[in-house]
Amino acid sequence: xxxxxxxxxxxxxxxxxxxxxxxxxxxxxxxxxxxxxxxxxxxxxxxxxxxxxxxxxxxxxxxxxxxxxxxxxxxxxxxxxxxxxxxxxxxxxxxxxxxxxxxxxxxxxxxxxxxxxxxxxxxxxxxxxxxxxxxxxxxxxxxxxxxxxxxxxxxxxxxxxxxxxxxxxxxxxxxxxxxxxxxxxxxxxxxxxxxxxxxxxxxxxxxxxxxxxxxxxxxxxxxxxxxxxxxxxxxxxxxxxxxxxxxxxxxxxxxxxxxxxxxxxxxxxxxxxxxxxxxxxxxxxxxxxxxxxxxxxxxxxxxxxxxxxxxxxxxxxxxxxxxxxxxxxxxxxxxxxxxxxxxxxxxxxxxxxxxxxxxxxxxxxxxxxxxxxxxxxxxxxxxxxxxxxxxxxxxxxxxxxxxxxxxxxxxxx
Numbered sequence: 001x002x003x004x005x006x007x008x009x010x011x012x013x014x015x016x017x018x019x020x021x022x023x024x025x026x027x028x029x030x031x032x033x034x035x036x037x038x039x040x041x042x043x044x045x046x047x048x049x050x051x052x053x054x055x056x057x058x059x060x061x062x063x064x065x066x067x068x069x070x071x072x073x074x075x076x077x078x079x080x081x082x083x084x085x086x087x088x089x090x091x092x093x094x095x096x097x098x099x100x101x102x103x104x105x106x107x108x109x110x111x112x113x114x115x116x117x118x119x120x121x122x123x124x125x126x127x128x129x130x131x132x133x134x135x136x137x138x139x140x141x142x143x144x145x146x147x148x149x150x151x152x153x154x155x156x157x158x159x160x161x162x163x164x165x166x167x168x169x170x171x172x173x174x175x176x177x178x179x180x181x182x183x184x185x186x187x188x189x190x191x192x193x194x195x196x197x198x199x200x201x202x203x204x205x206x207x208x209x210x211x212x213x214x215x216x217x218x219x220x221x222x223x224x225x226x227x228x229x230x231x232x233x234x235x236x237x238x239x240x241x242x243x244x245x246x247x248x249x250x251x252x253x254x255x256x257x258x259x260x261x262x263x264x265x266x267x268x269x270x271x272x273x274x275x276x277x278x279x280x281x282x283x284x285x286x287x288x289x290x291x292x293x294x295x296x297x298x299x300x301x302x303x304x305x306x307x308x309x310x311x312x313x314x315x316x317x318x319x320x321x322x323x324x325x326x327x328x329x330x331x332x333x334x335x336x337x338x339x340x341x342x343x344x345x346x347x348x349x350x351x352x353x354x355x356x357x358x359x360x361x362x363x364x365x366x367x368x369x370x371x372x373x374x375x376x377x378x379x380x381x382x383x384x385x386x387x388x389x390x391x392x393x394x395x396x397x398x399x400x401x402x403x404x405x406x407x408x409x410x411x412x413x
Contacts, residue, residue, distance in 0.1 A: 093172025
């Protein structure tokens with residue numbers, strides 16, 4: 001659960017505008033181009049145009065919009081990286097900026113040295129850094145490379161170390177700008193949990209992301225920007241509907257007709273080889289809102305492999321919640337047929353028809369979306385939900401997983 005917002009504002013953005021000068025000198029070579037002159041030209045680009053909003057303590061705010069809408073600029077203004085051309089910004093507390101992770105590192109310094117260097121930049125004392133050093137190294141996973149210059153790190157390694165340093169201190173406001181799109185799935189999962197922990201500890205959150213369902217999952221409020229101006233300030237579902245008006249968004253409202261149509265259950269033909277989902281079913285297939293539900297998958301492991309079994313929920317071909325449910329996957333190393341069950345004590349969705357998609361992903365899968373394009377196998381079950389409970393998209397399911405040998409189960413019967 002997100003912590004509740006207090007009435008005292010944490011951040012105030014008041015009539016903020018930001019202009020950038022766009023200039024280009026005319027070189028001698030350019031002067032030779034017909035129609036060109038040698039003098040310099042200059043124009044102004046308005047990245048933010050009279051933006052105003054107030055953020056409360058404990059509040060979670062998402063900012064969406066097209067590329068160039070001003071999303072990253074407003075975060076940089078709040079972080080104090082750039083000054084507004086007009087208007088006023090006030091933040092009552094300590095800010096943690098998860099923007100362009102690792103950009104502040106000195107490439108010639110080692111990872112060990114950059115932890116102190118970057119920690120000093122974000123305002124940590126050397127004593128605080130030393131106290132949190134082991135935790136930073138452990139979270140980043142770059143321990144064996146600490147004595148290597150950062151210029152030899154991969155992009156993912158720099159991002160992991162930057163994230164670990166940026167989130168190591170206490171913060172009143174988290175500014176997150178697309179940083180969760182880097183790194184492998186496991187690091188992204190741990191990063192999301194770290195952000196949740198900081199929020200549960202009282203930090204407010206402003207999230208910029210093109211993953212709208214991740215935003216719907218994490219934010220109580222959203223702002224839609226268009227060419228630097230605030231178009232809408234409301235709920236995430238309202239902002240997404242305004243941003244993607246041509247897309248069919250499911251309205252989880254019992255007063256409205258859902259009218260969703262899915263294909264019948266099927267197991268798509270997948271890659272032959274290491275693992276295959278033989279079937280998946282919802283038990284029962286018709287429930288009421290808030291009833292328990294079990295998703296049962298039969299998975300055959302032909303060859304020992306390393307990977308992950310994940311589940312996601314869809315309605316109208318959109319993910320209802322942005323996080324994958326991660327199942328126990330140790331059984332993938334043992335050939336045989338296995339029964340994998342996900343028991344959900346309470347399904348918090350409004351009436352409608354939903355798809356539960358189960359996929360077996362290879363170890364090197366890097367796609368952090370809900371379509372599972374690299375799946376070794378994928379299967380879908382459909383659920384009909386009746387009742388009158390309202391619920392918004394973006395909830396996190398409380399799922400209890402179990403794995404057992406299908407051969408043993410058939411013998412017991």
